Amino acid sequence: MANITLKQLKAFVAVARTQSFTDACIQVHLSQPALSLAIKKLEEEVGGALFSRTTRAIALTPEGEEFYPVARKILQDCDTALDDLNQRFAMNRGRVVLAAMPSFASSLLPGLIREYRVLYPSVSVTVNDVIAEDVVDMVRNGQVEVGVTFDPGRFDDLTFIPLFEDRFVAVVYAQHPLASEESVSWQALLEDDFITLQQPSSIRLLIEAKLRQLGMQVHPEFETHQLATIGRMVVTGLGVSAVPSLCIGQMREQGAVCRELHTPVMSRPVGIVTRKRYPLSTAARSLVDIIQASADRLSQEVKLT
Amino acid sequence: MANITLKQLKAFVAVARTQSFTDACIQVHLSQPALSLAIKKLEEEVGGALFSRTTRAIALTPEGEEFYPVARKILQDCDTALDDLNQRFAMNRGRVVLAAMPSFASSLLPGLIREYRVLYPSVSVTVNDVIAEDVVDMVRNGQVEVGVTFDPGRFDDLTFIPLFEDRFVAVVYAQHPLASEESVSWQALLEDDFITLQQPSSIRLLIEAKLRQLGMQVHPEFETHQLATIGRMVVTGLGVSAVPSLCIGQMREQGAVCRELHTPVMSRPVGIVTRKRYPLSTAARSLVDIIQASADRLSQEVKLT
C-alpha cells in the first residue's frame, strides 16, 4: 500500500517553499482544499506530520525538513529525465552511431550525413569506417545501430534493406586503348598490368576468387593500401585496375577513366543492415529513412553515364 | 501538461525488466489492458516509443534503454525516502539533540534518557551539557530541539514548560552544628567558610546578586569548577556551601548533608524550553512527553525528605 504520487511530492515542495497553502495553490494549479487533501494523504503515507499547521503559519516539522531536499531532488530527476527523453525524441539531441564499408564511407556517405545534419543539427553522428565484414559484426553485437555494406546474406538476426547494386568497373588512364571502348571485358583488362588493393578487403578477395573460378589468372603488378593510390598509379600509366562503382567519382577526380566491366559482371547489392528485434532510435530511424529516400539518387551516382 | 506518474514509472520498469506485459502485470497488480494504457500514456508524455511491441516479443528502444536506469533510480530514491520517513516516524531511527544545564544534565537527566531509550532504543540522543544561558541560546538558534534549564523569562520565540522549582539548599558536613537543624538561614550559613563555583555559572551569579541585594557579604574561601569538588571539600570540613536542590543526590552520595535554606528562599522554575512555531520531531516530542510525565517524580527527587 506504499503508494505516493509525484503530484503529492510537488504539492509538498510547493507548500514547503512558499510556507503557505494558499500561495502553493497557484504553483500546483489546485484549489486549497485539494492541496490540503493531497498533503494530508502524503502525510498518511509517510506516517506522520510533515508540516505544523496553525491555520496562520506553516512550518516544516524536522522530518519534513529532512524530506524536503530529497523530494526536491526526486522531482528534479524526473524533470531532467523527461526533458532528456523529449529532446531525444524531438531530436534536439541524441546520437547515431553507424558503420559503413570504406568504399561507401568515403564516397556517398558524407553527402547523406550532410543532408541529415541539415535536418537535425543537434544529433551527433559517428561513423565507423571499417571493412564490410566488420560492419556486419558491429551491427550484430550492437556496437552500431546502422550499417551500410554489402548484403551479408542470410543472417536471421539481421535486416537488410537494399539500396543499389555495386559492381566492379575498369579503371584505365585516358590514353589507354580500352578508354575508347564503351565497355571492356575482364579478359581484356587483365592483359595490362593490374593494380590491386593490399588490405584485407573483401574487394580483392572477391575479385581473385571470382576470376580464379573462371580460369583467369591475376598478376598483380602493384599492391597498395589506399584507393587514392590506385587512382594515382593508373593515371601515371603504371597499369590498370578494377574498383567498385562507388569509387567512380574519386577515380574521375584523379583523372582516371572508368568503363563498364563484363564477362563476368561482378555486382553485389549494397544496403542498410540493422538488427532484427532491436528497434532503432528515432535518430537512427530518420537517418535510415533519409538514406532509403536517396536510394534512387545513389543508384544514379554509381552509373557511368 | 508535463505530468507523469510514479505508477507509470513502476509499470515501465516492470515491463522493461520482465520483457513482457503479461508478466509485469503481476508485479504491478494491474490487468494487461491497464498496464498497456499506462505505458501508452507514459510514451505520450515522453514523446516517443519506449518499447518496440511486436505482439510476440518486447524490446526496449534505445531511448527506453537510456531511460530504464534513470527510472529505476527515481523509484529507488522514492522508496528510500519513504522508508526513511516511515522509520523516523515509527522511531526506529532518528535523533534527538537536546541541551541541559549541568546541574540537571548530571542529576536527573540520565534517568530520563534511560527511560526514553528503553522505549525507543533506535533513537540516538545527544546531550549538550552547557550553562543555563547557552541552553536558551542553543534552542533559540535551532542547534537543539529541546532544552532543560531555568525559566528564561519572556522570550516571544520560546515556549517554557515548567517542571519543578529548583532552590538552593545548604551543604554542610555531618558534624557541622547546622546539620542538626531542620533548616538554616543564609545568615547562619555564611558565618562559616563558603565554597563556591568558579565557572561562569548562573548559580554563582545568582547567589551573589541576591545576597548582595539583601546586604549580605559573601566571602568565598574556596572556588572550584566542579560540583563534585564542592562536595568533597565540604565533607573534608573545609567549609560549607549552597547548591541547587538538583544536586542533593550527588552531595548525599559524597557524604555531605543538605538542609533547607531560608531568608531568603532562592528558587527558580526549571523546565523544558522549545522554540515556538518550530514543531518538534516525533522523537523529540516523545522525549518531552516522558519528561513532562515525570515532572511529579522529579519534584520529589529534589525534596530533602
Added chain:
DNA sequence: CGATCTTACGGGATTCGTAAACATA
C-alpha cells in the same frame, strides 16, 4: 491456432472545486 498486445466500454474509486465551518492572531 495460440499466445500476446491493443482497443472499446461500463463501473468504481479517486480527486477536484465550491461552500461552509473552524481556528488563530
Added chain:
DNA sequence: TATGTTTACGAATCCCGTAAGATCG
C-alpha cells in the same frame, strides 16, 4: 475581525477490469 486552513459534499475526471479485436509466430 480577518486571514487562512480544514471539513462536507456534489460532480467530474481518471483509472481499472472485463470483453472483444488485432497481430505475429
